[in-house]
Amino acid sequence: MPTILLLTIALPLAGAVILLLGGRATDRWGHLLACAAVVASFACSAALFAHLLHLPAEERVVVHTLFSWVPVGALKVDFGLQLDALSMCFVLLITGVGALIHFYSIGYMAHDPDRRRFFAYLNLFVAAMLLLVLADNYLGLYTGWEGVGLASYLLIGFWSYKPSAAAAAKKAFIVNRVGDMGLAIALMVLFNAVGSVNFSTVFAAAPQLSDGTLTAVGLLLLLGACGKSAQVPLQSWLGDAMEGPTPVSALIHAATMVTAGVYLIVRSGPVFNLAPVAQTAVVTVGAVTLLFGAIIGCAKDDIKKALAASTMSQIGYMVLAAGLGPAGYAVAILHLLTHGFFKAGLFLGAGSVMHGMNDETDMRRYGGLRSLMPITFVTFGLGYLAIIGVPPFAGFFSKDAIIESAVNAGGLRGWLLGGAALLGAAITAFYMTRVMLLTFFGERRWEAPLGAGEATGEGTSNHPHESPASMTAPMVVLAIGSVGAGAVLAIGGRLQTWLEPVVGSHEADHVVPPWVTTVLALVAVAVGVLIAYRRYAAEVPRTAPQDVSALTVAARRDLYGDAINEAVFMRGGRQITRAMVAVDDTAIDGSVSGATAGVRRIADALRGMQTGYARSYALSMLAGTGLFIGAVLIAAAWR
Amino acid sequence: MNAEAVAFWVLGTVAVVGAVGVVAAPKAVYSALSLASTMIALAVIYAAQGALFLGVVQVVVYTGAVMMLFLFVLMLIGVDSAQSLTETIRGQRIAAVLAGLGFGALLIAGIGAGVTGGFVGLDKANGAGNVQGLAQLIFTRNLWAFELTSALLITAALGAMVLAHRERLEPRKTQREMAIERFRDGGRATPQPNPGVYARRNAVDTMARLPDGSDAKSSVSATIRGPQTDPAQ
Amino acid sequence: MNPAHYLYLSALLFTIGAAGMLLRRNAIVMFMCVELMLNAGNLAFVTFARMHGQLDGQAVAFFTMVVAACEVVVGLSIIVAIFRTRRNADVDESHLLRH
Numbered sequence: 001m002p003t004i005l006l007l008t009i010a011l012p013l014a015g016a017v018i019l020l021l022g023g024r025a026t027d028r029w030g031h032l033l034a035c036a037a038v039v040a041s042f043a044c045s046a047a048l049f050a051h052l053l054h055l056p057a058e059e060r061v062v063v064h065t066l067f068s069w070v071p072v073g074a075l076k077v078d079f080g081l082q083l084d085a086l087s088m089c090f091v092l093l094i095t096g097v098g099a100l101i102h103f104y105s106i107g108y109m110a111h112d113p114d115r116r117r118f119f120a121y122l123n124l125f126v127a128a129m130l131l132l133v134l135a136d137n138y139l140g141l142y143t144g145w146e147g148v149g150l151a152s153y154l155l156i157g158f159w160s161y162k163p164s165a166a167a168a169a170k171k172a173f174i175v176n177r178v179g180d181m182g183l184a185i186a187l188m189v190l191f192n193a194v195g196s197v198n199f200s201t202v203f204a205a206a207p208q209l210s211d212g213t214l215t216a217v218g219l220l221l222l223l224g225a226c227g228k229s230a231q232v233p234l235q236s237w238l239g240d241a242m243e244g245p246t247p248v249s250a251l252i253h254a255a256t257m258v259t260a261g262v263y264l265i266v267r268s269g270p271v272f273n274l275a276p277v278a279q280t281a282v283v284t285v286g287a288v289t290l291l292f293g294a295i296i297g298c299a300k301d302d303i304k305k306a307l308a309a310s311t312m313s314q315i316g317y318m319v320l321a322a323g324l325g326p327a328g329y330a331v332a333i334l335h336l337l338t339h340g341f342f343k344a345g346l347f348l349g350a351g352s353v354m355h356g357m358n359d360e361t362d363m364r365r366y367g368g369l370r371s372l373m374p375i376t377f378v379t380f381g382l383g384y385l386a387i388i389g390v391p392p393f394a395g396f397f398s399k400d401a402i403i404e405s406a407v408n409a410g411g412l413r414g415w416l417l418g419g420a421a422l423l424g425a426a427i428t429a430f431y432m433t434r435v436m437l438l439t440f441f442g443e444r445r446w447e448a449p450l451g452a453g454e455a456t457g458e459g460t461s462n463h464p465h466e467s468p469a470s471m472t473a474p475m476v477v478l479a480i481g482s483v484g485a486g487a488v489l490a491i492g493g494r495l496q497t498w499l500e501p502v503v504g505s506h507e508a509d510h511v512v513p514p515w516v517t518t519v520l521a522l523v524a525v526a527v528g529v530l531i532a533y534r535r536y537a538a539e540v541p542r543t544a545p546q547d548v549s550a551l552t553v554a555a556r557r558d559l560y561g562d563a564i565n566e567a568v569f570m571r572g573g574r575q576i577t578r579a580m581v582a583v584d585d586t587a588i589d590g591s592v593s594g595a596t597a598g599v600r601r602i603a604d605a606l607r608g609m610q611t612g613y614a615r616s617y618a619l620s621m622l623a624g625t626g627l628f629i630g631a632v633l634i635a636a637a638w639r
Numbered sequence: 640m641n642a643e644a645v646a647f648w649v650l651g652t653v654a655v656v657g658a659v660g661v662v663a664a665p666k667a668v669y670s671a672l673s674l675a676s677t678m679i680a681l682a683v684i685y686a687a688q689g690a691l692f693l694g695v696v697q698v699v700v701y702t703g704a705v706m707m708l709f710l711f712v713l714m715l716i717g718v719d720s721a722q723s724l725t726e727t728i729r730g731q732r733i734a735a736v737l738a739g740l741g742f743g744a745l746l747i748a749g750i751g752a753g754v755t756g757g758f759v760g761l762d763k764a765n766g767a768g769n770v771q772g773l774a775q776l777i778f779t780r781n782l783w784a785f786e787l788t789s790a791l792l793i794t795a796a797l798g799a800m801v802l803a804h805r806e807r808l809e810p811r812k813t814q815r816e817m818a819i820e821r822f823r824d825g826g827r828a829t830p831q832p833n834p835g836v837y838a839r840r841n842a843v844d845t846m847a848r849l850p851d852g853s854d855a856k857s858s859v860s861a862t863i864r865g866p867q868t869d870p871a872q
Numbered sequence: 873m874n875p876a877h878y879l880y881l882s883a884l885l886f887t888i889g890a891a892g893m894l895l896r897r898n899a900i901v902m903f904m905c906v907e908l909m910l911n912a913g914n915l916a917f918v919t920f921a922r923m924h925g926q927l928d929g930q931a932v933a934f935f936t937m938v939v940a941a942c943e944v945v946v947g948l949s950i951i952v953a954i955f956r957t958r959r960n961a962d963v964d965e966s967h968l969l970r971h
Binding site for chain 2: 873874875876877878879880881883884885886887888889890891892894895896897898900901903904905907908911914915918919921922923924925926927928930931933934935937938939940941942943944945946948949950951952953955956960961964
Binding site: 611613615616619622623625626629630632633636637 | 727728731734735738739741742745746748749752
């Protein structure tokens with residue numbers, strides 16, 4: 001079993017290494033090797049899952065310590081892997097959805113000459129993400145964390161010849177770095193307080209730590225999670241990350257990497273449970289982000305950016321749930337798993353639409369595609385129903401559970417969080433319906449308007465067509481997941497029971513009966529859908545209208561996220577750098593060249609002593625001898 | 640006031656006056672003669688101090704040979720070039736005087752602080768005679784220094800020969816050639832007339848008389864004659 | 873008579889010689905001042921010899937005289953050689969090795 005655990009990570013990693021080192025020679029079969037590696041990894045994870053199912057609940061752990069990694073002084077870290085109930089969910093999600101997206105990419109990237117490199121990076125990503133969730137200590141997690149950051153950078157900037165893509169990759173990496181700083185400092189605080197970074201040691205020692213330490217660790221871990229999961233205040237990179245190819249957006253920025261933050265918070269549950277201040281911060285971040293992302297999603301005309309805003313919002317839900325403590329951990333993971341299915345499916349669908357529309361992303365140029373791309377329409381539609389929370393699809397169970405847990409937190413907190421979650425559900429329904437209507441219904445805006453003729457030249461060369469089987473098959477599988485995953489996991493509290501050994505259990509005390517929150521949620525969804533239908537089922541302007549409300553303008557500009565970053569950090573940082581450069585030039589360089597100038601001046605002055613006259617030299621000799629005699633006399637007199 | 644004190648004060652004065660003369664004399668020859676007088680005074684002081692051999696050597700070698708050598712070279716090199724009194728280096732005079740005064744003061748202070756005893760006297764050391772005692776030292780204890788200094792003397796003699804040697808670049812003029820040259824430019828056939836001949840005095844600076852009763856300028860050396868203001872001469 | 877007097881005389885002669893070196897421009901006169909300084913040193917040695925009752929001082933003075941003689945020989949021949957080129961015994965004329 002431990003070997004299989006190791007193979008799960010090693011196979012994709014080996015695939016990445018072979019494809020990167022092999023170079024062009026592997027171009028012909030590189031994509032197949034990569035798919036095989038991920039499928040094999042999925043097979044290993046399935047075997048591990050079967051193994052875990054046979055074990056009794058308390059012993060559902062597979063541990064494998066590979067080698068002593070960092071034996072430095074008091075810090076002893078081993079490179080170890082630990083598979084328990086929580087990481088099993090993630091491993092299955094990563095390898096399963098990853099394998100489907102690998103298959104999808106064969107068709108999507110068929111015309112790209114760098115396809116082999118793309119698959120190598122995808123494999124690298126899968127390996128790093130698996131290491132992240134399988135590590136048994138914070139340092140291994142951090143390594144995986146950095147690895148997925150690297151893979152994300154490489155994949156966002158895959159078409160590096162596009163300046164926008166290169167800039168987006170850099171932006172993602174830098175904003176993530178800010179979060180990584182939080183995680184790194186948390187590691188240092190933990191090592192200082194506990195003396196180890198091992199999960200088991202830290203969680204066992206957590207009750208003895210001071211409140212300040214626990215709160216600090218909690219807040220720092222939250223900062224790290226914000227970076228990776230694109231939560232406020234580190235959310236600005238996710239929209240630009242859509243510059244990468246669509247499979248990347250589906251795998252990394254929907255299903256897996258952005259969920260790493262949620263994994264971190266849930267895994268560090270024992271620490272958060274003892275730091276209520278940090279938990280409050282977590283739920284605040286979650287609530288703010290879910291509304292933030294939802295508002296942005298309403299104003300985006302680019303289909304991928306709309307889905308990215310949606311991802312930001314849905315992860316806000318997960319973070320909100322994770323911040324509620326043991327009552328919310330399992331619920332957050334439930335939403336994470338269902339979201340993985342339907343969001344990946346939505347992104348693959350968007351990719352399919354783009355593929356058929358000649359890589360056009362502006363939804364105002366879509367319209368009426370449902371008859372031309374039926375499979376895409378059906379799978380996208382099922383994903384849509386899942387995300388807005390229509391029963392009995394996946395999202396209904398998970399989102400409803402979050403709203404319920406939020407309300408059950410009790411008191412003012414419960415009402416605020418529950419209200420935010422309900423409002424978010426309404427807005428989600430609104431913008432997702434908008435996306436559906438603009439894309440698949442209505443007038444075919446990609447054709448020339450009636451009576452306009454060839455002169456306008458508006459998209460007359462578009463021939464939208466359905467995507468090949470290699471692309472539609474994974475979408476179908478994911479659609480099945482969007483339909484059934486929620487029911488399978490939630491009914492009977494199956495996931496809850498499965499995760500109990502890791503996250504603990506919590507008897508939910510219901511402030512209001514559960515059916516009340518369910519009804520309220522459904523009402524909110526219905527309201528959102530209706531408003532969107534009223535606005536967008538009719539005429540849709542082909543170019544974005546300019547005389548809109550201030551909120552729309554703000555939402556179009558990502559609620560001024562970029563503007564704030566620029567004004568506060570970029571300008572301030574630039575001032576500091578300019579000051580540093582000035583200090584360097586005048587003080588440091590100046591002192592060096594000033595020293596040389598000073599030496600020069602002294603030398604010029606001393607040069608005057610060399611007159612060339614022997615008699616003046618004789619004078620200085622006599623004077624020197626006189627001084628010498630004087631010194632000797634003084635020394636003698638002193639004694 | 641014993642004899643030695645008298646001797647010291649008199650000779651000391653002579654020595655100092657001579658030393659000042661060396662520095663202050665306008666003509667170089669005067670400086671050389673002043674130095675010779677200082678050296679002789681010092682020789683007598685040596686003798687008074689019981690260094691008889693050294694006193695004699697001082698007179699014979701130092702004054703007699705070295706100072707005469709100085710005078711020879713002075714004659715060669717420009718005995719009549721007088722020093723112009725203006726100082727070319729700015730501030731040198733004042734600085735030199737100050738440095739000299741300071742240096743002297745320091746030396747005297749040092750001597751005053753250091754010398755505390757009296758004379759032991761050389762009666763015992765000179766027991767077998769000054770020369771013998773000195774020879775005892777030179778040829779036994781300081782033999783190595785003696786040998787080195789003799790080597791130094793030989794080297795110095797060789798060095799002088801090398802330095803003063805002039806390479807003959809043209810063939811030597813024979814006497815016939817020199818005579819031809821002399822007469823080509825209208826030179827005198829006869830030697831210069833001696834000074835003081837045909838006259839009442841026999842002095843070197845008295846001019847000889849020509850047949851017509853006038854003075855023969857060429858009979859007295861130009862150096863002794865001095866600058867003549869009469870353009871006819 | 874105590875040794876200090878003789879030594880004062882020696883110091884005085886030495887100082888006059890040193891000042892003379894700085895003040896005179898004629899190379900030969902400068903050389904004479906050097907001789908003056910050497911003589912002052914000899915006087916000091918002879919005085920010391922009498923002070924200690926040993927002839928070592930006189931031996932040193934003897935060797936000084938020898939060395940001074942050699943030095944005069946070589947120095948004067950150098951001056952003669954230089955004079956042949958320059959037609960001038962002024963020490964200040966050679967001041968080209970300057971800043």
